[in-house]
Amino acid sequence: MTIAISSLTKRFDQTAVLRGIDLTINDGELVALLGPSGSGKTTLLKIIAGLDWPDAGGLVVNGQDWLPLPAQKRRIGFVFQHYALFPHMTVRDNIAFGLTVRPKSERPSKTAIAAKVDDLLGLLQIPHLADRFPAQLSGGQRQRVALGRALAIEPAVLLLDEPFGALDAAIRRDLRAWLREVHQATGSTTLFVTHDQEEAFELADRVVVMGEGRIEQIGSADQIHDHPASPFVARFMGAVVELPVTLRAGRAEAAGLDARMLERRAMADGPAQLFLRPDAIALDADPASPWILSHKASNGAMIRATLRRADGTEVPVDLLRHSAPDLSLGTAYRLRPLTGAVFPLDGVAQNDAPRPLPILKEKRQ
Ligand SMILES: Nc1ncnc2c1ncn2[C@@H]1O[C@H](COP(=O)(O)OP(=O)(O)O)[C@@H](O)[C@H]1O
Ligand SMILES: [Mg+2]
Structure with a gap:
């Protein structure tokens, strides 16, 4: 899925939160959105997900205008920093959730859902956790389950909003390497938000630096380090x-x-x-x-x-x-x-x- 974002603007009351975002994310690409708190990263993600709408601008995915589409029709996988798993459901049922709530005509059979969940448990390296409840998991394990739940619906676009933000540095590093592997295996077009430059550069081939609702620079780690495009990027780096x-x-x-x-x-x-x-x-x-x-x-x-x-x-x-x-x-x-x-x-x-x-x-x- 190719995501083409053009001249996107958004205000909350008097504050311009997105000031004209132009960004194309190629099919299968993992792009990191890097910027300080308040720069508009989550707002941009919510607009792509259909949880919020821009004042002006375009959002075209594989040639289709997504702005008129409600969230359910966009096939988005979304993982937040504090992703609320259903506490009364096992890991297996949490991952299966997005499939089991589909209307009957689109819902896979019980055996197909079970097979899909087994595949994902393997991919996420958590088959041994299948029957546990969220309260019996560590933070890192919970975020793996959250990603499994997002991937189960075979999303057109995967949006990750600081998914490892609440975890320890060592666990974050493990999860980063693991996420790269998962991305390579699934090939989903992925937008990963972080305010941590090490995380952005390690994960993504292309990093988009945002500041105050604008894209300040797009490039590789080396380009952004050695040739910051503005005083803002230089200071941020x-x-x-x-x-x-x-x-x-x-x-x-x-x-x-x-x-x-x-x-x-x-x-x-x-x-x-x-x-x-x-x-x-x-x-x-x-x-x-x-x-x-x-x-x-x-x-x-x-x-x-x-x-x-x-x-x-x-x-x-x-x-x-x-x-x-x-x-x-x-x-x-x-x-x-x-x-x-x-x-x-x-x-x-x-x-x-x-x-x-x-x-x-x-x-x-
Ligand atoms: N629903 C809202 N109402 C008013 N202001 C908002 C709302 N959501 C976000 N903002 C403001 O928009 C700016 C960008 O927020 P956000 O997109 O969450 O940034 P980031 O994810 O980069 O930290 C912030 O100044 C925030 O206070
Ligand atoms: Mg945010």
Whole structure:
């Protein structure tokens, strides 16, 4: 099923919650929708499911206009963060539910339903839980059952709204790998919502970053990390270091900054803002640099170094402890970013729509 979403807008009272969403999800694709709380992710999912309606825009699935279709006609599988399984029903009956409530003419036979549930129990790796009740399951097991219930109806589209949000980090990691396998086996067109970037990047080939009702960027993990399309995405991806720089021939310049490893940007010379992630900065001793190592702390694996300038500005830098140079407090170091993004100052101030900056062609460097 190909889902084509075009110019979708939605307001609640005075608040614009979706501000023109354009997104196509290809047949069989697993797309992650990543964004902070309140960015409109759940609202978009509800509109696709037929649980809410947009003010304007289109939703076309495999060439069919879905907006006039009621939820029951859309064949959607939906899993929420807190998915209420029926407490008085066994796992088997919970998974079978969507099939048993079908009108008689469309309902599979009892044996067909039992066979389907057995298949799903196997796929979900929970055959041993078939006769338990939800209260006898762990959180992770419950979410597997919830997914089984969503998959039983052979949904045209599978919508997962932070399905692992309430679970421990280790269990989430297991479930992620498992969900990828389930997706490969079923091939359902899937939209997975999360506010956790690690989860989004590990699960999906294509990640859609949302902020305040807009799509800020669509891309792979590497593209979004290395070429954030806006200050919003840069900050959301952890670029908490923001330094004023001067751009000359596409290259960022500032005292104590060695930006040679960054790609040149096709931008006019002048003031700009450089966004860096603490884990993508190397340090080189340089007595001429204004950045002085003022603090360092180790968690065993990583060293967090704090560089401080005379005006009080601080830059955090995270280094792998075993490959970090011997850093000494009070010494001056030059910042050598490994990746980073530059944006014009006006764009940073307004934090408005994404403005990707083209990379200069080789011949112009
Ligand atoms: N039924 C509603 N009535 C009014 N405001 C709503 C309603 N549902 C969501 N909102 C608002 O819309 C915005 C986006 O919400 P939501 O889609 O749930 O975001 P997300 O899932 O990304 O956290 C939030 O500011 C939220 O308060
Ligand atoms: Mg939500």
